[in-house]
Amino acid sequence: MDEFIARGFAATRLDDIAKRAGVAKGTIYLHFKDKESMFEELIRTAIVPFVSRLATMPPAMNGSVRDMVEALARMFLKEVAGTRRADLVRLIVAEGPRFPAIADFYYREVVSRGLVAMRGLIELAIARGEIREPKLAQFPQLLIAPMMIAVLWKSLFERHAPLDAEAMLQTHLDLIFGARRPT
Amino acid sequence: MDEFIARGFAATRLDDIAKRAGVAKGTIYLHFKDKESMFEELIRTAIVPFVSRLATMPPAMNGSVRDMVEALARMFLKEVAGTRRADLVRLIVAEGPRFPAIADFYYREVVSRGLVAMRGLIELAIARGEIREPKLAQFPQLLIAPMMIAVLWKSLFERHAPLDAEAMLQTHLDLIFGARRPT
Amino acid sequence: MDEFIARGFAATRLDDIAKRAGVAKGTIYLHFKDKESMFEELIRTAIVPFVSRLATMPPAMNGSVRDMVEALARMFLKEVAGTRRADLVRLIVAEGPRFPAIADFYYREVVSRGLVAMRGLIELAIARGEIREPKLAQFPQLLIAPMMIAVLWKSLFERHAPLDAEAMLQTHLDLIFGARRPT
Amino acid sequence: MDEFIARGFAATRLDDIAKRAGVAKGTIYLHFKDKESMFEELIRTAIVPFVSRLATMPPAMNGSVRDMVEALARMFLKEVAGTRRADLVRLIVAEGPRFPAIADFYYREVVSRGLVAMRGLIELAIARGEIREPKLAQFPQLLIAPMMIAVLWKSLFERHAPLDAEAMLQTHLDLIFGARRPT
DNA sequence: TATGAATGAGCGTTCATTCAT
DNA sequence: TATGAATGAACGCTCATTCAT
Numbered sequence: 073m074d075e076f077i078a079r080g081f082a083a084t085r086l087d088d089i090a091k092r093a094g095v096a097k098g099t100i101y102l103h104f105k106d107k108e109s110m111f112e113e114l115i116r117t118a119i120v121p122f123v124s125r126l127a128t129m130p131p132a133m134n135g136s137v138r139d140m141v142e143a144l145a146r147m148f149l150k151e152v153a154g155t156r157r158a159d160l161v162r163l164i165v166a167e168g169p170r171f172p173a174i175a176d177f178y179y180r181e182v183v184s185r186g187l188v189a190m191r192g193l194i195e196l197a198i199a200r201g202e203i204r205e206p207k208l209a210q211f212p213q214l215l216i217a218p219m220m221i222a223v224l225w226k227s228l229f230e231r232h233a234p235l236d237a238e239a240m241l242q243t244h245l246d247l248i249f250g251a252r253r254p255t
Numbered sequence: 256m257d258e259f260i261a262r263g264f265a266a267t268r269l270d271d272i273a274k275r276a277g278v279a280k281g282t283i284y285l286h287f288k289d290k291e292s293m294f295e296e297l298i299r300t301a302i303v304p305f306v307s308r309l310a311t312m313p314p315a316m317n318g319s320v321r322d323m324v325e326a327l328a329r330m331f332l333k334e335v336a337g338t339r340r341a342d343l344v345r346l347i348v349a350e351g352p353r354f355p356a357i358a359d360f361y362y363r364e365v366v367s368r369g370l371v372a373m374r375g376l377i378e379l380a381i382a383r384g385e386i387r388e389p390k391l392a393q394f395p396q397l398l399i400a401p402m403m404i405a406v407l408w409k410s411l412f413e414r415h416a417p418l419d420a421e422a423m424l425q426t427h428l429d430l431i432f433g434a435r436r437p438t
Numbered sequence: 439m440d441e442f443i444a445r446g447f448a449a450t451r452l453d454d455i456a457k458r459a460g461v462a463k464g465t466i467y468l469h470f471k472d473k474e475s476m477f478e479e480l481i482r483t484a485i486v487p488f489v490s491r492l493a494t495m496p497p498a499m500n501g502s503v504r505d506m507v508e509a510l511a512r513m514f515l516k517e518v519a520g521t522r523r524a525d526l527v528r529l530i531v532a533e534g535p536r537f538p539a540i541a542d543f544y545y546r547e548v549v550s551r552g553l554v555a556m557r558g559l560i561e562l563a564i565a566r567g568e569i570r571e572p573k574l575a576q577f578p579q580l581l582i583a584p585m586m587i588a589v590l591w592k593s594l595f596e597r598h599a600p601l602d603a604e605a606m607l608q609t610h611l612d613l614i615f616g617a618r619r620p621t
Numbered sequence: 622m623d624e625f626i627a628r629g630f631a632a633t634r635l636d637d638i639a640k641r642a643g644v645a646k647g648t649i650y651l652h653f654k655d656k657e658s659m660f661e662e663l664i665r666t667a668i669v670p671f672v673s674r675l676a677t678m679p680p681a682m683n684g685s686v687r688d689m690v691e692a693l694a695r696m697f698l699k700e701v702a703g704t705r706r707a708d709l710v711r712l713i714v715a716e717g718p719r720f721p722a723i724a725d726f727y728y729r730e731v732v733s734r735g736l737v738a739m740r741g742l743i744e745l746a747i748a749r750g751e752i753r754e755p756k757l758a759q760f761p762q763l764l765i766a767p768m769m770i771a772v773l774w775k776s777l778f779e780r781h782a783p784l785d786a787e788a789m790l791q792t793h794l795d796l797i798f799g800a801r802r803p804t
Numbered sequence: 805t806a807t808g809a810a811t812g813a814g815c816g817t818t819c820a821t822t823c824a825t
Numbered sequence: 826t827a828t829g830a831a832t833g834a835a836c837g838c839t840c841a842t843t844c845a846t
Contacts, residue, residue, distance in 0.1 A: 079265075079353070080263060080264075080265060080349070080350075080353065081263075081265075081266075082262075082263060082264075082266035083264075083353075085818090085819065085820090086819075086820060086821085087819075087820095095827080095828090096827065096828045096829055097819095097820090097821090097828085097829070098822080098823085098827070098829060099826080099827055099828070099829095101822080102826070102827075106821080107821090162348060162349065163349075164411075165348050165349060165407060165411065166346075166348065166349025166350070167349070168411045169342070169345070169411070170262070170263065170266075175411050175412070176415070179416075180415075184415075184416070205426065205429055205430055205434060207422075207425075207426040207429070208426060210426070211422070211423045211426050211427075213401070213404055213405075213408070213423065214401055214423065214426060214430070217400040217401045217404040218396070218397055220403075220404060221396055221399075221400040221404075224403075225396070227351075227352065228348065228351045228358050228362075229362050229366060232363075232367075233362075233367070235396070239390075239393070239394070240396065242390075243388065243390045243391060243393070243397060244394075246388055246390070247391070247397070247430050247431060248430060251387070251388060268835085268836070268837090269838085270835095270836080270837095278810075278811090279810065279811045279812055280811085280812070280838085281810070281811060281813095281838085281839075282809080282810055282811070283838095284837095284838070284839080285808095285810075289837080289838080290838090445631075445719070446629060446630075446631060446716070446719070447631075448628075448629060448631035449630075449631040449719075451814090451815070452815080452816065452817085453815080453816095461831075461832090462831065462832045462833055463816090463817085463832085463833070464817085464818080464819080464831070464832055464833065465830080465831055465832070466817095467816095467817070467818080468830065472817080473817095525718070528714060528715070528718070530777075531714050531715065531773060531777065532629065532712075532714060532715025532716070533629070533715070534776075535708070535711070535776065535777070536628070536629065536632075541778070542781070545777075545781045545782075546781075549778060549781075550781070550782070570800070571792065571795055571796055573788075573792045573795070574792060574796070576789075576792070577788070577793075579767070579770055579774070579789065580767055580789065580792060580793055582770075583769070583770040584762065584763055584766045586766070586769075586770060586773075587765075587766040587769055587770075590714060590769075591762070593717075593718065594713075594714065594718070594724050594728075595728050595732060598725070598728045598729075598733075599728075601762070605759070605760070606759075606760045606762065606763065608756075609754065609756045609757060610760075610763055612754055612756070613757070613763070613796050617753070634839090634840065634841090635841060636840075636841095639808095644806075644807090645806065645807045645808055646807085646808070646840095646841090646842090647807055647808060647809095647842090647843080647844085648805080648806055648807070648808095650841095650842070651806075655841075655842080656841065656842090
């Protein structure tokens with residue numbers, strides 16, 4: 073995975089993978105049909121555990137929806153932005169069109185599930201009056217977009233202009249849920 | 256450009272480029288030092304004209320800031336999302352880390368300029384009272400994020416779940432500028 | 439070796455080497471870093487065994503120095519002049535300046551050792567009164583020069599004018615040691 | 622010529638030759654059929670003027686033959702050893718077998734003429750009693766060999782072990798003509 | 805006569821894949 | 826099941842040669 077992230081699919085060498093895995097190059101072919109299927113399976117197995125962890129997280133239904141969204145977003149930033157997982161996202165963006173099976177899988181397992189969860193939270197917030205804009209439920213992408221941008225930003229532009237993702241998140245939440253009234 | 260978009264840098268063959276360009280392989284080397292510099296120059300020359308067109312656009316200072324932002328965003332969606340330019344953006348995201356020169360160039364010519372322009376509009380809107388959230392001026396990325404997501408979405412997931420980018424844009428603008436009052 | 443001798447370094451094709459060696463082209467790169475290092479190693483491994491054979495030769499200290507030198511020179515003519523080894527010498531002369539590592543190696547392993555051995559013989563001959571000219575010890579090259587010329591001659595001009603290297607050697611030895619008195 | 626000397630035939634680029642000559646690459650083909658014939662003609666035209674200069678030199682028949690040979694040898698060392706011409710000799714040795722036309726030409730124009738001249742001097746010296754060894758007339762190569770060795774030495778090993786060619790020449794002449802009696 | 809852009813065959817090198825052990 | 830030497834197709838790049846101007 074690290075090799076594919078660092079070099080992209082085409083530029084990654086099976087030699088390096090074998091060396092890093094501590095096996096002989098031929099051994100790889102006992103487990104994978106070829107480089108392509110290895111790449112696909114590796115992406116899958118790298119995503120699945122992260123998704124399951126998210127899925128089994130305690131919903132913490134007691135606080136406000138904003139708090140729940142904030143907790144999720146923070147967790148996402150902490151666990152993804154600026155880590156190897158950010159590069160994994162970038163890798164999927166990069167190789168997706170050439171590996172439809174991967175894009176399909178990623179949409180099914182991550183994107184659509186994430187959107188469903190977000191839509192649920194949005195609808196709850198609307199019902200509770202925390203969110204005023206009812207159309208938001210049709211575009212849960214809007215809730216997630218800044219987090220995605222933060223992830224890609226860290227990967228591409230952090231050294232040009234560091235981004236305070238936490239502060240941006242707060243501003244974003246203020247836009248969605250209305251600014252917190254200072255007590 | 257089409258070849259690099261379709262296959263990524265590493266998997267693109269100079270033979271194919273030459274064939275598509277209608278020249279012999281050696282001819283390429285009369286114009287470019289090697290594959291890398293060809294890639295970098297192509298990205299540059301593909302971006303520059305688009306940026307200059309944007310830069311010379313009439314500012315249309317008469318209407319509301321929301322109208323100006325909406326006009327810009329619509330133009331962006333029309334000219335980028337779902338076109339080859341979307342794949343160009345994807346390509347930069349994909350290859351950026353391996354071509355720092357390209358990421359640098361893209362940040363300098365496109366990202367930073369775009370953010371400056373957005374910040375200007377946000378500050379104008381705050382001054383006019385169109386935007387209530389003053390912190391937004393610190394994160395012009397929030398204004399642009401949904402457009403970026405729309406671009407990547409079209410490239411990656413359109414066939415799984417079509418995205419009505421125009422409608423999403425309206426919802427986004429409502430969040431930022433406050434929902435339009437039905438007249 | 440034969441390919442390099444026949445064509446020189448630059449004009450030799452790895453395809454031909456592989457074919458002659460009965461392996462695939464890629465196999466070469468399991469043993470050598472690149473064409474240059476292959477060339478250098480081949481020269482080395484071709485020279486070393488010959489030098490060691492010379493080095494371990496019985497000195498035959500009983501006869502006259504002239505007899506010893508004559509035996510050595512005859513052996514050299516027989517084993518080098520007119521054989522593939524002559525072309526090896528030519529190859530080193532030809533490519534030496536472009537492969538300093540090879541020239542260095544050849545000087546260290548062959549030339550300097552040979553000269554030391556020759557100087558030893560010359561000094562012995564001077565001590566025994568076989569050689570009258572004491573300055574010769576400073577220029578052992580003079581002892582060897584005709585042998586080198588014979589080697590190059592065979593390689594370049596033999597078909598224009600055959601050279602009787604043996605007879606030339608006798609004349610050379612007569613100059614150095616004084617003509618044999620007819621008994 | 623400088624290019625061919627520096628790189629050998631195969632590794633020399635017509636681009637470099639054209640640049641150095643201050644003409645366009647295509648222009649070369651107005652004067653030479655191809656790279657090979659250019660090489661051959663260039664070698665020829667580089668050798669001829671030097672040979673003619675030697676041929677028209679005043680014979681200086683008044684002094685001893687040793688003085689005449691010494692003068693010639695000194696001139697040779699000065700004009701060839703350690704100069705570009707030394708590399709020309711090396712080039713001919715290197716490429717000779719692959720360019721029989723060049724080896725032929727060189728033998729005819731330089732080697733055989735030089736040997737004839739040397740034989741003439743040797744016979745004169747024998748007639749005058751300056752040389753005692755009559756067989757030397759059959760091997761004028763012996764007279765020239767040390768000069769050739771000096772030329773190649775300078776080109777290949779000078780930086781390992783500088784060679785005092787002048788002193789070696791004196792010793793060589795002492796061997797041939799007998800040591801000078803100290804007056 | 806001179807140009808130099810264009811050609812395309814050919815080369816050194818890489819690397820995914822195979823297979824005898 | 827594991828190895829790693831061997832393969833050979835394929836790639837990036839070079840450069841002698843051509844030819845329209």
